[in-house]
Amino acid sequence: MDVRSQNLPDPDRRVGNRISKLSEDQIGYHKVLSLKQDGKPVQYEVVGTILEVNLTSPIQPNSKTTFEMTFESQVPVQIRRSGRDNAEGISYSMAQWYPKMCEYDYQGWHANPYIGREFYGVWGDFDVTIAIDKDYVVAATGYLQNPAEIGHGYEEEGMNVKQKGKKLKWHFVAPNVHDFLWAADPDYTHDKLEREDGLVLHFFYQKNDNTEDAWSRLPKVMDKAFDYINEHFGQYPYKQYSFIQGGDGGMEYPMATLITGERSFPSLVGVSVHELMHSWYQMILGTNESLYAWMDEGFTSYASGEVSNFLKKEGLLPGRVSERPHAGSTIGFANFAKSGIEEPLSTHADHFQTNSAYGTGSYTKGRLFLSQLGYIIGEKALAQTLLDYFETWKFKHPNSNDFVRMAEKASGLELDWYREYMVNTTHMIDYSIKSVSKSGNGTEIALSKDGVMPMPVDVVVTYKNGKKELFNIPLRIMRGNKPAENADMPQKVLEDWPWTHPEYSFNLPVEPNEIEKVEIDPTIRMVDVNRDNNVYPKP
Numbered sequence: 250m251d252v253r254s255q256n257l258p259d260p261d262r263r264v265g266n267r268i269s270k271l272s273e274d275q276i277g278y279h280k281v282l283s284l285k286q287d288g289k290p291v292q293y294e295v296v297g298t299i300l301e302v303n304l305t306s307p308i309q310p311n312s313k314t315t316f317e318m319t320f321e322s323q324v325p326v327q328i329r330r331s332g333r334d335n336a337e338g339i340s341y342s343m344a345q346w347y348p349k350m351c352e353y354d355y356q357g358w359h360a361n362p363y364i365g366r367e368f369y370g371v372w373g374d375f376d377v378t379i380a381i382d383k384d385y386v387v388a389a390t391g392y393l394q395n396p397a398e399i400g401h402g403y404e405e406e407g408m409n410v411k412q413k414g415k416k417l418k419w420h421f422v423a424p425n426v427h428d429f430l431w432a433a434d435p436d437y438t439h440d441k442l443e444r445e446d447g448l449v450l451h452f453f454y455q456k457n458d459n460t461e462d463a464w465s466r467l468p469k470v471m472d473k474a475f476d477y478i479n480e481h482f483g484q485y486p487y488k489q490y491s492f493i494q495g496g497d498g499g500m501e502y503p504m505a506t507l508i509t510g511e512r513s514f515p516s517l518v519g520v521s522v523h524e525l526m527h528s529w530y531q532m533i534l535g536t537n538e539s540l541y542a543w544m545d546e547g548f549t550s551y552a553s554g555e556v557s558n559f560l561k562k563e564g565l566l567p568g569r570v571s572e573r574p575h576a577g578s579t580i581g582f583a584n585f586a587k588s589g590i591e592e593p594l595s596t597h598a599d600h601f602q603t604n605s606a607y608g609t610g611s612y613t614k615g616r617l618f619l620s621q622l623g624y625i626i627g628e629k630a631l632a633q634t635l636l637d638y639f640e641t642w643k644f645k646h647p648n649s650n651d652f653v654r655m656a657e658k659a660s661g662l663e664l665d666w667y668r669e670y671m672v673n674t675t676h677m678i679d680y681s682i683k684s685v686s687k688s689g690n691g692t693e694i695a696l697s698k699d700g701v702m703p704m705p706v707d708v709v710v711t712y713k714n715g716k717k718e719l720f721n722i723p724l725r726i727m728r729g730n731k732p733a734e735n736a737d738m739p740q741k742v743l744e745d746w747p748w749t750h751p752e753y754s755f756n757l758p759v760e761p762n763e764i765e766k767v768e769i770d771p772t773i774r775m776v777d778v779n780r781d782n783n784v785y786p787k788p
């Protein structure tokens with residue numbers, strides 16, 4: 250992690266070269282003291298951040314084996330994500346605090362050395378007991394089993410709490426999760442909100458002038474957010490979720506997130522919504538986030554944009570409600586794509602050559618993968634795709650083909666070309682209006698495909714009489730077209746456009762002087778890298 254950080258042209262500022270400067274009592278480590286398989290010692294070796302183990306006997310399919318490990322660790326001063334004494338004074342942010350099983354799946358082993366980017370893990374049932382000085386309030390993945398011995402806000406109303414000894418033993422169980430997070434601080438305020446459906450939301454923060462206002466308003470907003478998310482992205486399957494002040498920004502974990510807490514209200518809601526949405530794409534669907542970072546960060550970013558827009562509509566979040574909440578990302582990404590440092594989404598998260606290419610690819614292009622899919626197949630089919638995808642693939646580690654197949658089934662269209670171009674290449678999209686000219690008694694509109702990546706094209710014609718008409722030109726290899734999306738604007742489906750052909754034209758039964766404006770994709774959902782040539786007359 251240290252060497253990788255020091256060799257990136259644009260390292261994360263939270264890391265930089267800080268690890269190399271840590272003293273012996275500040276650096277983090279795990280020392281494995283013993284490891285047994287079914288009671289017998291096994292050979293092992295620590296290689297970087299990976300523990301290589303030679304099993305005494307191989308694990309056959311549908312069989313069981315038990316490992317017992319003792320390990321000793323030092324909690325580092327916080328550099329990235331986990332550690333002690335974060336910038337806001339939270340004592341313990343405990344992520345990556347135990348040796349975690351690597352995933353072995355249909356592609357083989359994924360023993361990725363930890364360099365600070367994404368994760369991939371194995372689901373399991375966790376049973377964790379934490380013994381800690383009794384003044385500490387502990388927040389964690391999982392359900393506390395012994396609230397009557399703990400208190401600290403976990404007790405139910407009227408419960409008689411009996412704390413014993415200088416240390417309390419916090420007993421948590423977490424079913425079907427692929428990681429376990431905890432955090433502890435003696436000054437946590439612990440608020441709870443039980444939703445109508447029984448889900449309990451927990452909020453842990455240090456109450457002060459920089460936190461009190463925003464954190465006291467957060468529960469109501471997240472309650473509403475859950476309603477919207479369950480309806481649009483699939484039902485949250487656990488009984489608990491915790492928003493925990495800690496860490497170094499925002500990081501997702503099962504049933505919980507660690508977020509820095511001294512933020513404005515909109516910023517606190519923004520990061521809370523983003524990290525919460527990871528429960529759907531990383532925790533429950535569990536795509537291999539290292540191989541397909543865009544399917545986690547990107548889909549999470551898409552969903553966060555939708556949820557934030559909903560919260561604005563409900564008056565729960567300040568800001569303008571947008572009809573196109575992803576248009577800003579579309580424009581931003583188009584500029585990045587032209588910078589020349591973009592790498593294909595098929596790049597393993599750890600191996601992007603710059604943080605910028607990793608970030609913009611995973612978060613922004615991944616987000617646009619969905620918003621642009623809405624343009625191609627229609628928003629209704631996209632919404633159906635997201636629900637079907639969640640229901641079909643939860644707890645199964647889907648890959649990009651699994652997702653695109655759900656979109657094909659929801660839309661009835663062929664979309665392999667979309668995945669190939671978007672994931673495996675950095676080819677750009679650029680359609681333009683070549684000419685609008687008189688032809689017989691009407692007008693010919695000539696279009697040109699100037700980029701390599703093909704797309705179906707929406708052309709909106711505005712007439713001088715104020716009428717608008719949408720012309721949809723399907724891409725031939727889609728084998729069909731999206732249904733009309735907008736009841737206020739009739740959609741005319743034109744002859745399809747073969748991807749091999751750079752030019753295309755169609756005719757309108759009106760004179761050119763009756764036309765006010767012709768525009769390709771006024772909804773700004775197609776990631777066209779050059780929008781100036783999308784409009785006639787030229788702006």
Ligand SMILES: [Zn+2]
Pocket residue numbers: 523524527546549
């Ligand atoms: Zn994220």
